[in-house]
Amino acid sequence: MREFGSSENRLTDKGLYSVKWKQHGRRAHMSHVKTKCLGYILCTFLLCCGLHSAAAPSPSQVPAPTQAQSQNAGADLMISDSPYYIERAIGGAKLEDPLPMLVLLHGRADTPEVMLRAFANVHAPARLIVPRGVPLDSVPVGPFNHGFGWWSIHTRVADEQSFGAAAAEASRRMGVFIHRLLREKPTLGKPVLVGFSQGAIITYTISVQEPDLLSIAFPLSGMLPLPLIPEAWPAGKPKPIIHAFHGVRDPVVRIDQDRESVSRLKTLGVPATLREYPALVHAFGPLEIIDVVREVDEALRHEAASPRNSGNG
Helix, strand or coil: CCCCCCEEEEEECCEEEEEEEEEECCEEEEEEEEHHHHHHHHCCCCCCCCCCCCCCCCCCCCCCCCHHHHHHCCCCCCCCCCCCEEEEEECCCCCCCCECEEEEECCCCECHHHHHHHCCCCCCCEEEEEECCEECCCCCCCCCCCCEECCCHHHHHCCHHHHHHHHHHHHHHHHHHHHHHHHHCCEECCCEEEEECHHHHHHHHHHHHCCCCCCEEEEECCCCCHHHCCCCCCCCCCCCEEEEEEECCCCCCCHHHHHHHHHHHHHCCCCEEEEEECCCCCCCCHHHHHHHHHHHHHHHHHHHCCCEECCCC
């Protein structure tokens, strides 16, 4: 098992900081690196969506990959239908209770713990599910070949169709995984999805591929690949609410890509909105997180009043 340094993310009044600790004998040195500055320096190295906003957790925090994950961490780095995930009951609830389900999807070269810290202030009672992508250790491109991701970064530099196909397959597998959870866990209403970067692309894509699966989605710093936008919405299918959030100064997933995604979806009659943050780069912003958490809490309370979900839809 590879050894990692520990890290944590801190929200400040000016943005998200990554705080990394490196041990040198008995003394620890802390370096503060402001994401806003890193965004411009590192954007040329990021060949797919997702920001390395925190180092991976220590080995004690990360179980060894399952056999399915190890087999899946090949050339295309596609997640399995049964990824490792963290499950927690929040808002004073118990895991055995029937609960709304909140699914958090991290970005490329990130970990589930990044999402847990960012959304620690969600207070509505819910079952929190935070899946983990496959290891990126075998990716020979760029400096961020560690952490976890949802598909190969090579598709990002290939062509639009290949990128869309990879996103679609990763989203299909995530949908299979969520359906399985709904069958196994006592769940009220439909899952609430929140994703950042690559996770946001999956969140967008599931909303289009499986509109019956969820009623609301929150993609952050993402977009819907153009090849995946349907020419017409399937007859008789529901149109999930999509509330997107994005930094105007994002150098990795450009704001105009998200604007076009929302515009195309609205043309199809999907109730989609985009909230923009003028000074935010490809990272979580404090004001953004406050806005998202407020809407997620509201969505979870709405789902809590819904009938139990069997997961067979």
